[in-house]
Amino acid sequence: MTVRYIRVNPVVNLFAPAVRAFGNIAIVGRVGVAGEPSPTNPPLHTPVVFTDPASARDQVPGELGEAIALAFAQSPGPVLIHGVRVDSTAPDWAAGLNAVSTLDVQLVALANTPLNAGNAGPTAAIGRLLDHVTSVSNTGGDGKERMGVVMLEKGATAVDTLVTGALANDRMVYIAHKSTQDAAAAVTGAIAGQQPHISLLLKQVNITSPSFTPAEIEAINGTETDTSGPRGKGVNWLTSPSLIPGQAVYLGEGYTGNPGGKKFIDVVRTVDDVTFRLKARLIKTIGNVRISRSGLRALIAQMEAVLEPLVRNEVIEGFEIIVPVLTLLDRDPATLTPGELQQIRDAQDQRVVEVMTAVDYAGAIHRLAITLKFE
Numbered sequence: 001m002t003v004r005y006i007r008v009n010p011v012v013n014l015f016a017p018a019v020r021a022f023g024n025i026a027i028v029g030r031v032g033v034a035g036e037p038s039p040t041n042p043p044l045h046t047p048v049v050f051t052d053p054a055s056a057r058d059q060v061p062g063e064l065g066e067a068i069a070l071a072f073a074q075s076p077g078p079v080l081i082h083g084v085r086v087d088s089t090a091p092d093w094a095a096g097l098n099a100v101s102t103l104d105v106q107l108v109a110l111a112n113t114p115l116n117a118g119n120a121g122p123t124a125a126i127g128r129l130l131d132h133v134t135s136v137s138n139t140g141g142d143g144k145e146r147m148g149v150v151m152l153e154k155g156a157t158a159v160d161t162l163v164t165g166a167l168a169n170d171r172m173v174y175i176a177h178k179s180t181q182d183a184a185a186a187v188t189g190a191i192a193g194q195q196p197h198i199s200l201l202l203k204q205v206n207i208t209s210p211s212f213t214p215a216e217i218e219a220i221n222g223t224e225t226d227t228s229g230p231r232g233k234g235v236n237w238l239t240s241p242s243l244i245p246g247q248a249v250y251l252g253e254g255y256t257g258n259p260g261g262k263k264f265i266d267v268v269r270t271v272d273d274v275t276f277r278l279k280a281r282l283i284k285t286i287g288n289v290r291i292s293r294s295g296l297r298a299l300i301a302q303m304e305a306v307l308e309p310l311v312r313n314e315v316i317e318g319f320e321i322i323v324p325v326l327t328l329l330d331r332d333p334a335t336l337t338p339g340e341l342q343q344i345r346d347a348q349d350q351r352v353v354e355v356m357t358a359v360d361y362a363g364a365i366h367r368l369a370i371t372l373k374f375e
Helices: 054-060 063-072 094-097 123-137 182-193 214-221 267-283 293-312 324-329 338-350
Strands: 025-030 049-051 081-086 108-112 148-149 173-175 236-239 318-322 357-358
Touching: 025 063, 025 094, 025 182, 049 054, 054 081, 063 081, 063 182, 081 094, 081 357, 094 123, 108 123, 123 148, 123 173, 148 182, 148 267, 173 182, 182 357, 214 236, 267 293, 267 338, 293 318, 293 324, 293 357
Parallel strands: 025 081, 025 108, 108 148, 148 173, 173 236
Antiparallel strands: 049 081, 318 357
């Protein structure tokens, strides 16, 4: 028998954390074809996957097909859109939205359905969308967090009477426009094409929409001064700035529907994305990592493996991870009080560890105040 001084038995146990998409869309809407379900008229409340505008116009012609095609027309735009057909005469929005509850989508819109006094109630179209994005984001499965995108009526500027009460929610995005097209679908596609941490301010939207006047923008946004920064009433608008050549259409701001909460779209999307990344990385520690000094340091290393690349890529500025139990375990046991020893015992007996993570997120510049002095 050959003498082997060193024996190595390699064991391969590679692990790749799950990856969360950031630009998948679900659009619920009417189809302008009457009759029984057929290959060109899918069954009601059944998600259909689309990857190009031509197949959408062919399979779900009408409001739904046009909305999907307009979302695909954005550059950069989405890669995948789920379309859900509702009845053309008496749409059951709740059933249509329920069909996308388990899908891996991050943005949801209703085709050609503007916000107005008639559909803002809790049982109406926009109310149903609000309930869908909030309930699924709060109580749905991991990675199912999402935002809803809604347009106002063409030319509407009286946002104070529309985006109020429950509708003022940071899971919603509202768009003021002057277009004859589906502005919500276009903006949804534009958002989907951007990574979560990218501000949506002045990002191009491929749509035809004349600009609002300064007075109209002030009605939508509120009065700003040189030092006040973005004011906002929870509604974005489409604009064509004269400083940008080409007269294309851009988002005038990147607000969520709640100016008093998570005010900007990129904040909500980044929180969702980072939360999922941490969960996906740490799931392998459950049932394996022990509540000990070495085990908890391994836990911190796993979290750093997620957050350090985000710092290098300038998604976040920095972070701090605090594990109170590890702080106690690092101390000399003789110096611990009875209460501190009990905290360690409780953590080990109950098998629960509290971890506090603080992330420094630096948003993009939205306003510049320049004083130009000639002498």
